[in-house]
Amino acid sequence: MASIWSVGLMTGTVLDGNIDVALIRTDGESVAEFGPYTLAPYPNEINEMLSQALAEARDWNFDGPEPAIFAKVEALLTDAQSQAVKALVESAGMKMSQIGAVGFHGQTVLHRAPQPGRIGRTRQLGDGPRMQNHLGVPVVYDFRTADIEAGGQGAPLSAIYHAALLRGIEANGDVAILNLGGVANISWTDGADQLIAFDTGPANAPTNDFMKARGLGVMDEDGALALSGKVDEQRLSKLLDHPYLDAAFPKSLDRFDFGPEMVDGLCNADGAATLAAFTAAAVGKALDLLPQRPSRLVVCGGGRKNPAMMKALGQRTGCTVEFAEDHGWRGDAVEAECFALLAVRTLRGMPISFPTTTGAPRPMVGGRIAK
Numbered sequence: 001m002a003s004i005w006s007v008g009l010m011t012g013t014v015l016d017g018n019i020d021v022a023l024i025r026t027d028g029e030s031v032a033e034f035g036p037y038t039l040a041p042y043p044n045e046i047n048e049m050l051s052q053a054l055a056e057a058r059d060w061n062f063d064g065p066e067p068a069i070f071a072k073v074e075a076l077l078t079d080a081q082s083q084a085v086k087a088l089v090e091s092a093g094m095k096m097s098q099i100g101a102v103g104f105h106g107q108t109v110l111h112r113a114p115q116p117g118r119i120g121r122t123r124q125l126g127d128g129p130r131m132q133n134h135l136g137v138p139v140v141y142d143f144r145t146a147d148i149e150a151g152g153q154g155a156p157l158s159a160i161y162h163a164a165l166l167r168g169i170e171a172n173g174d175v176a177i178l179n180l181g182g183v184a185n186i187s188w189t190d191g192a193d194q195l196i197a198f199d200t201g202p203a204n205a206p207t208n209d210f211m212k213a214r215g216l217g218v219m220d221e222d223g224a225l226a227l228s229g230k231v232d233e234q235r236l237s238k239l240l241d242h243p244y245l246d247a248a249f250p251k252s253l254d255r256f257d258f259g260p261e262m263v264d265g266l267c268n269a270d271g272a273a274t275l276a277a278f279t280a281a282a283v284g285k286a287l288d289l290l291p292q293r294p295s296r297l298v299v300c301g302g303g304r305k306n307p308a309m310m311k312a313l314g315q316r317t318g319c320t321v322e323f324a325e326d327h328g329w330r331g332d333a334v335e336a337e338c339f340a341l342l343a344v345r346t347l348r349g350m351p352i353s354f355p356t357t358t359g360a361p362r363p364m365v366g367g368r369i370a371k
Helices: 044-060 068-091 128-135 145-149 159-168 204-213 221-228 233-239 268-287 307-317 334-347
Strands: 004-011 018-026 031-041 099-112 121-125 139-141 175-180 183-189 195-202 296-300 320-323 368-370
Touching: 004 068, 004 334, 018 068, 018 334, 031 068, 031 334, 044 068, 044 099, 068 099, 068 121, 068 128, 099 128, 099 334, 121 145, 128 139, 128 368, 139 334, 159 175, 159 183, 159 195, 159 334, 175 268, 183 268, 195 204, 195 268, 204 268, 221 268, 221 307, 233 268, 268 307, 296 307, 307 320
Parallel strands: 004 099, 099 139, 175 296, 296 320
Antiparallel strands: 004 018, 018 031, 099 121, 139 368, 175 183, 183 195
């Protein structure tokens, strides 16, 4: 099939105030050409409303009418992301008429994994038809609901794109891709027909929430606080007994399933150090669940910029830890690129989730199309 230009959008649950926007040319299987990528900052008004929306989503918990703020912030973020798409396309010297698809993930405000006897629920804020009206090209959105309604986890959806990247470096089971966003997720393939993905545990979300709760800023910049502290090994050992970490895949998390209260009672530095160590040690336990334990981890997402987290990964997984950039990938762009590729797959009726990545009953075509 011919490759087309597609724009992918991603805003993670870590709420870093940016829209990830990436342009690629793809046939839905591999990337023929990488276009520009940018981080487009949200206006402060939207950042504040998103924080409020996440808080209200937890109180709502899929019970009763949605909070009124959802509709307000959905319109604002859709308009802001539409402008970000236009700006990126213009920066590439292209016109919107040259774009074949836009993959609009939206903002996850609540994700509830399925349980025995109960399907999961998920809610991403993002108005696909509204974006399509702004851009005049096909917009693929609401990627997760079909998978959830079929009994799947609805996450992670990055596996099929990660598999394409792993093929590019001829990985054969010895390498896995680890994405460190608000939550951490891993993708592994044996280089043939096996593809596995799942959420390993928390990543940046608990640390960011910890920093905010203690009035220390919005993140542990350069991992400085964690590097100055000492891991509470006794506390860490107890945290690692959490049943999620031993549960079989497929499995997924909401960004609030593990919170900063895990290190209540510890000083600032030791709390930050223990949270970073927990993220890494949880990844180590996740690797033990795979058919073949990888010896190398290629890390993408914001967490790769936290030296404390990266150091802990090397210490607590026993793996060689590599940056996405070591392979010529764009570590901040991978998830946005993923949704650009998924948009093309959806347009062409190709599956985006699989029994071994989300627990869907069969390979599932997902996403709704506004055109």
